[in-house]
Amino acid sequence: MNIQALPRVDSLKIVPGDTVLARMTLDVPMLRDGERMLVTDDSRLRKMVPTLEELISKGARTVIIGHVGRPIHGKYDPEKTTEPAAIRLAQLLGKQVAYLPDWDFKTIADMLKQLPPGGLMMCPNARFNPSEQDEIVITATMSIEEVIKLQTKKRQEREAFANSLCGLGKYFIFDDAPAAWRPTNSSVNLAPMFPSDRRAIGSCCLHELELLEQLRAFTGPLILMVGGDKLDKLPLIRHFIKPGRQLILIFFGKMSFTFSAANGNDIPVDLVDQTMLQEAEDILTLAHNAGATLVLPSDYVIVSKGDLLRLMSDDLTTPNEPKVIPYGHVAYDIGHEARAAVGKIIKEAPAGAKIIWDGAPGLIISNGRYMFGALRICEALAGTKAQVNIFGGDTVGLVRSLSSLEGKENVIFFTAGGSGLAYLVNPQSWSAIQAFLN
Template sequence: MAAFRTLDDVDVSNKRVLVRVDLNVPVQDGKISDTTRIERIKPTITELADKGARIILLAHFGRPKNGPDETNSLKPVAEVAAGIFGRPVAFVPDCIGDVAEASAAAIQGGDILLFENTRFHNGEEKNDPEFAKALARSGDIFVNDAFSAAHRAHASTEGLAHLLPAYAGRTMQAELDALEKGLGNPKRPVVAIVGGAKVSTKIDLLQNLVGKVDALVIGGGMANTFLAAQGIDVGKSLCEHDLAETARSILKAAEQSECAIVLPTDAVVAREFKANAENQVVSVDAVPSDAMILDVGPQTVGAIAGWIDKAATVVWNGPLGAFEIAPFDKATVAAAKHAAARTTDGGLVSVAGGGDTVSALNHAGVEDQFTYVSTAGGAFLEWMEGKELPGVQVLKQT
């Protein structure tokens, strides 16, 4: 993988530094319910401030449709960010124009501004060159610290990098380093664990992985589609029967690439999808016609643990079962704890990402025991699919 320009390559003292960050945090009842994304960018902000940079934060929030609206304003985030950074964060009610430019010109080294939601302007998502130029007028240097938005060629993620000297922030750098260890240049054997509900949302992912990893563990609802494609009756389980041919083609590609496919051999089934529903463990070829698979069984968990033991690197995206409700969280929790224990012992590089994956690892209590857990969602998935991310490509050293 090509090297990227980082903060090690630039003197930021007294420079106006436009920092693209991810502040698209969840809000419930008017309050931020999870500050993880703000906490993740603290190292970059602290380093820039300590070096005397004049910091201007650029971010999107929500999905505004018709310009500015109070619901999608970043103003409430400024106070919370200030508490996490341990430094004042002044809010500016626009990201372009006279007020934004004057505010950026007036701040001193170590000061922090938060510009209003970039998506309040149509030019942001269109990557409009004129909008990018308007953003650039407030800065001397561009730092992208939002890997989670790097799969979008937007003005504040890609366009700015063509107008100002551009560098990866420390959070972006850590993510890129972790991804390189995960699939770019990993220690082998590499085992990928992929779960979730549907094959249809992860076709590109599965097709890419079978050519890159030594073993691919398939769990969650998508495993049912693979089982059905092999002629196994999965009862009333979630299953995309119309993708049987796709599943078979992935299995064939895996065979050609000498990638082992690990499918469930036993399953936890129930007749109701609810917490603590009456359930039983059956072989996957003995699923009752009126029951549904809601988790992989203990035999399968043992097989997955065996593959984790063989692995030098594990890449994980998606739960193995309906982990949100007990007792169908057991397989995901057991496998996650096993991978965490091997990582803690120093024998495994473990990289995980995707919304449900982060929630599942939190549920298992092991998120901080993995080598790296990405909160990037779509960008992490596109990276696993082998796609180039526009916001990353523009940071490569030339």
């Protein structure tokens, strides 16, 4: 992708009082505190501050739009509002951010008229509007004509929503890297509705695009650590397996069970994703033929399924770390041998190497007490000379809560999780950015 061809915010001829519609990253971790929801990790919001400060300095009247979580079918969910993000952004900016609780465009337009130059207002969760996402509910009893009619109605509603959003700004800015690959209305359809000299990419999104391009072009020693429970990372793994490349593949978390089974190890059948077993076998064969080094857990920290909840209440004192997971038990982390092996690989990585990490090595436990694998990895990363690239909202939040890696020159925290990994495989997957180039 030609990143230099993308328009920057500083290229826009904004004058005081101009309106700007800004699609921004608002999807941040939150927890309930009594009757309120509070932001528990503001790292993504902090990366929105430079773009917002630039708009404030230009005297723009800025309307912020974004999403939080995945509300069902566009329905309101009190735990997924953008209000906590508005409150935290106001604290970070030292400036009020007016919050709009409902998708009433007359009310939004009236408030926008009253907004002073340099003012900010926050729209409701974009996904509270059914027209944000291209989803319809089709039942088995519907005829083809009924389905077509429903699709036509949905398209018209999405066009109307996009037109209403477009009317809120003279300029449009996209600064939401995590949503760049989602074909949502406010991510993909708005940019083409603005003239080319009235739209731009925000600073955070541009910076991450540059970093992702550097990773795509990198051909040196690479350590790819993948965990968690999502097997949608398989295209990423395939992408980096090249003959002759110095590649170390480290698997942990739930997905490692399927790869361990594919490697011939004894794994309880209920822990293996049978639908992905053949794909895992193919990847292992590909890695072997390419000369890649494969690292699978040699031991685990286990607990019986009946005692799993005790992890959350600090009741377990002596971890059980066998090499084989007995039936009826859950492996909630990697064992001491596996932790030592991964830590050694990380610490010995040369200065010219890069590490890509996405997905926790075990369960993410709120008290943090039993997260042995994550703690050991963070300790090793603190001493490595390699460049560390951390993806995924959960992984980034985990590392920030367990370590002091933030601020280290060789450690990069991406706001883009799955979208960043998708970009590494195929830059065309960022449809929101393609809309600026087409």
